[in-house]
Amino acid sequence: MKKIVLLLVCFTLYSIINAQPLKYYRVKIFADDKGLMQLAAKGLAIDHGEYKKGAYFIGEFSGRELNTIKKSSYHYEILISDMSAYYVARSKRETAPLENPVLTCSYPTPVNFKLGSMGGFYTYTEMLNILDSMRKKYPNLISIKKPVSAITTGGGNLLYYVRISNNPNIEQNKPKLLYTALHHAREPESLTQLIFFMWYLLENYATNADVQTIINSDELYFIPCVNPDGYLYNQQTNPNGGGLWRKNRRNNGDGNYGVDLNRNYGYKWGYDNYGSSPYTFDETYRGPSAFSELETQIVADFCTAYHFIGALNNHTYSNVFIYPYGYKPNTYTKDSALYAREARRLTQCNHFFTGTVYEALGYLANGDSDDWMYGEQTTKPKIFAATPETGSYLDGFWPAPNRIIPLSAGNLQMNLDAANDIATLAFNEFSKINSSGYSEQVIANKNPFFIYPNPSKGKFIVTINENANMQSAKISDRFGKIIFNNSSLTKATTLEIDLSKYAPGIYYMEVFDGNKKYAKKMVIEK
Numbered sequence: 001m002k003k004i005v006l007l008l009v010c011f012t013l014y015s016i017i018n019a020q021p022l023k024y025y026r027v028k029i030f031a032d033d034k035g036l037m038q039l040a041a042k043g044l045a046i047d048h049g050e051y052k053k054g055a056y057f058i059g060e061f062s063g064r065e066l067n068t069i070k071k072s073s074y075h076y077e078i079l080i081s082d083m084s085a086y087y088v089a090r091s092k093r094e095t096a097p098l099e100n101p102v103l104t105c106s107y108p109t110p111v112n113f114k115l116g117s118m119g120g121f122y123t124y125t126e127m128l129n130i131l132d133s134m135r136k137k138y139p140n141l142i143s144i145k146k147p148v149s150a151i152t153t154g155g156g157n158l159l160y161y162v163r164i165s166n167n168p169n170i171e172q173n174k175p176k177l178l179y180t181a182l183h184h185a186r187e188p189e190s191l192t193q194l195i196f197f198m199w200y201l202l203e204n205y206a207t208n209a210d211v212q213t214i215i216n217s218d219e220l221y222f223i224p225c226v227n228p229d230g231y232l233y234n235q236q237t238n239p240n241g242g243g244l245w246r247k248n249r250r251n252n253g254d255g256n257y258g259v260d261l262n263r264n265y266g267y268k269w270g271y272d273n274y275g276s277s278p279y280t281f282d283e284t285y286r287g288p289s290a291f292s293e294l295e296t297q298i299v300a301d302f303c304t305a306y307h308f309i310g311a312l313n314n315h316t317y318s319n320v321f322i323y324p325y326g327y328k329p330n331t332y333t334k335d336s337a338l339y340a341r342e343a344r345r346l347t348q349c350n351h352f353f354t355g356t357v358y359e360a361l362g363y364l365a366n367g368d369s370d371d372w373m374y375g376e377q378t379t380k381p382k383i384f385a386a387t388p389e390t391g392s393y394l395d396g397f398w399p400a401p402n403r404i405i406p407l408s409a410g411n412l413q414m415n416l417d418a419a420n421d422i423a424t425l426a427f428n429e430f431s432k433i434n435s436s437g438y439s440e441q442v443i444a445n446k447n448p449f450f451i452y453p454n455p456s457k458g459k460f461i462v463t464i465n466e467n468a469n470m471q472s473a474k475i476s477d478r479f480g481k482i483i484f485n486n487s488s489l490t491k492a493t494t495l496e497i498d499l500s501k502y503a504p505g506i507y508y509m510e511v512f513d514g515n516k517k518y519a520k521k522m523v524i525e526k
Contacts, residue, residue, distance in 0.1 A: 021237040022062045024244045026080035026396075027069060029057050033362045035074050041274050042068050043282030045246065045260075046363045048317050050393035053362060058393050060244065064281065087242030087398040091119035105349040105413045109405055110199035112137070119241020120401035121188035122195070124232050127224060130195055131162055138202040141215065143168040148223060149298040155229035155249055159298050164201055164220040171306075172219060177419055178303070178311040178383075180223045183262045183369065185230025186244045186397045189390055189407055190314035194224055196408035197415040209503055214419045221306065226295055227261055241398050248295060250287070252280040259287040262315075263365065265300070265372035266290040268327040275327055275366035286367050296369075303373060303380060310384040312418055313369045317391035318361060321347050321414075324374045324385070326357040327366035333374060335384070342421060343386065345455070349413040352388060388414060420506060421523075449473075449511050455523035458500025462509065464489060473511045475499070475522065483507070499524055 031039065032054045040046050049059030060083050061069065069076050080086050112133070116122035122130065131145040141164060148159040165172060179197075181190035201220075204211045214220075225231055227248055234243025247258025260283065263269075263276035269290035270276060276286035291297050303311075323339040325331045333339065343354035357365050365371075373385035390407055391399055399407060449470065450463045464470050475484035475497070484497060489511070499507065499522070507522045 021084065021243065021245065022064075024060050024062055024083040025066050025078050026083055026086075026393075027059065027061050027066060028077040028079055029059075029069060030055070030075040030077075031057065035072075036362050037274055037364070039069070039072060039074070040284075040363055042072075043277045043279055043284060044068060045283035047284075047357070047361065047365060048315070048389065048397070049361075051318070051361045057362075060396065062244075062283065065283070083396070084238055084242040084244055087119065087396065088238070088240050090400050091241050091398070093400070105409075107200070107409050107412050109409065110196065110203050112203065113196050113199045113405075113408075115401060115404060116192075118188070118235060118239065119398055120404050121192055121241060121398070123235055124225065124228060127191065127195075128160070131160065131224070134162070134198060134202060138205075141166070141168060141202050141205055142198075148302050151294055151298055153229050153248070153294050154251070155232065157228040157232070159223060159226060159228065159295065161221055161223045161302070162198075164198065164215060164222070165218070166216045174217065174219045176219045176221060176306055176308045178221045178223070178306075178308045179314065179415070180226055180299070180311065180369070181314045182225045182227050182231055183313065184246045184260075184315060185227045185234050185248075186246050187314075187316040188231075188241075188397075189316045189395075189399055189404065191224050192404055193390060193408040193411045193415075194222060194314060196405070197412055198222065200412060210416065210420070210505065213505055214416065218419055220419055221308070223299065223302070226299060230258070244397060246283050247285065248293060250293065252285075254280055256280040256285075258285065259293050260284045261293055261295050262313075262369055263287070263367040264291065264293045264296045265367050265369055267367070267372035267375040268325075269367035271327045271366035272364075275364035290367065299369070300372070303383060307381055308373075308383050310418065311369075311373055311386070312415070313373075313385060313387045315387055315389045316397060317393065317395055318389040319350070319352050319392055320360040320389045321352040321354045322357050322360055322370070322387045322389065323354075324356065324370045326364060326368050326371055329358045329364065332356070335374075339384070339386070345421065346414045346417050350388075350390075350410040352414075449509075449518070449520070451509065451520055451522055454521075455525045458498060458502065458524050460497045460499065460522060462495040462497060464494070464511070470511045470513050473509060475507055475509045477502070477505070477507055484509075 036046055036057055044065050046057055046059055049057055051057050116126050134142050135144050143163040145160045145162050148161050152158055179194055181194050201211055205215055229249040230245050233249055234245050237243050247260050249257055250259045251257060263284055263286040270286055277284045287293055321343050323343055324333050347354055353360050357363055370385040370387055373383035390411060395403055452461050470489045472487040472489055474482050476482050504524045508519055509522055510517055510519045
């Protein structure tokens with residue numbers, strides 16, 4: 001009988017302990033790149049923080065991770081001893097200091113955009129209500145929220161999506177771009193900046209030509225919460241904000257909970273123990289197998305069904321814009337030059353550092369969403385996926401309320417340009433545009449024509465290759481309207497073309513040799 005009572009007491013104590021949220025610390029670790037890799041191999045999540053190459057890393061770590069740091073040979077400094085308490089206290093200040101403000105382009109805050117009740121961020125129910133409100137106010141621009149799949153998560157929740165387009169109730173034959181948020185449950189700004197962007201699109205469609213072009217030409221899909229179980233857990237444990245649970249809420253069967261959804265995708269899953277962890281108690285635990293989690297299965301099936309051209313998988317924090325590949329150092333996609341160029345363009349307003357995860361932050365990530373979306377090309381076409389990490393380490397996972405709008409506005413131009421560029425041309429000026437009938441046949445080093453500068457404010461110099469036999473050229477806007485035509489080209493022709501009277505956006509130049517047609521994009525900047 002005593003043994004039974006003892007077991008019951010132990011079980012009760014264990015349940016109480018497990019129900020308590022973990023305590024997190026902000027820690028500065030003095031380690032070089034090799035040291036960070038060694039710590040990552042011990043399960044530390046070093047994918048969000050302030051990174052100074054070869055010197056130090058500042059991040060937020062659980063008590064378990066702090067013990068790992070203490071046992072290492074690296075010097076460290078505890079900067080804040082209770083991050084959740086710090087976040088809650090900061091959120092209650094009427095005027096918090098603008099810590100390390102991001103330089104932004106100037107955009108007005110959407111009229112319908114309001115802060116949430118959870119430290120300035122939205123509860124799960126508030127998020128769903130906002131999606132309903134968008135549909136009620138703009139039924140001709142945004143769809144009813146629908147389950148991504150009939151499958152529910154381990155916690156019994158659905159993943160929802162909405163579509164913004166000029167005919168949102170049906171799928172159209174248009175370029176498709178996917179925006180996601182909250183793969184990691186403790187990153188509410190990833191959701192909030194999406195809501196800000198969505199309201200901006202809906203409110204400005206009637207009067208803004210650029211927004212009209214995007215919505216008329218593309219289909220934008222939004223999964224605002226990939227990890228509802230984890231997000232609801234943070235809401236339960238920290239109703240005023242500051243919850244720091246990262247993973248989903250899978251019961252691992254050994255007293256530990258959660259899988260890192262952004263280490264559970266199938267491409268290079270479990271490639272090594274630097275980019276993810278095999279241990280259930282670690283923040284970067286990758287799960288027992290690739291796509292073991294219902295959430296990642298649902299997202300993968302959605303991508304396979306809709307054939308997205310591009311995706312922005314939003315996270316916080318570090319003020320970086322990351323693109324594949326992440327599983328191995330100095331490993332690049334075949335489109336790496338295009339990725340690098342477009343990443344620089346998309347970050348002109350928020351000034352995020354761009355590169356692969358290893359280039360940007362000195363860490364690795366295997367089994368993440370971007371690598372799978374781009375790398376898996378058997379069951380679906382490649383998706384040009386990237387990850388913006390919004391906010392500095394001073395903002396952290398729960399920025400002060402007066403930082404929410406500046407951070408969201410700082411990402412607006414990036415989100416607009418993604419819709420304008422990535423969804424249409426897939427980061428690639430040699431992409432095939434089926435809807436316009438373009439057939440790109442230009443071969444590297446045999447380009448029949450060159451455009452410089454591109455992008456420009458409207459003035460372009462076009463040079464026709466002396467070995468080409470081009471006969472005519474024309475330039476059209478995204479809707480096929482011809483704005484320039486020259487039917488008497490000669491070899492080694494140089495054209496000075498002034499399009500500055502036309503609206504900023506994407507245009508297409510085609511040249512013809514009688515048998516073949518070649519196409520390139522031209523971008524007019526504001």
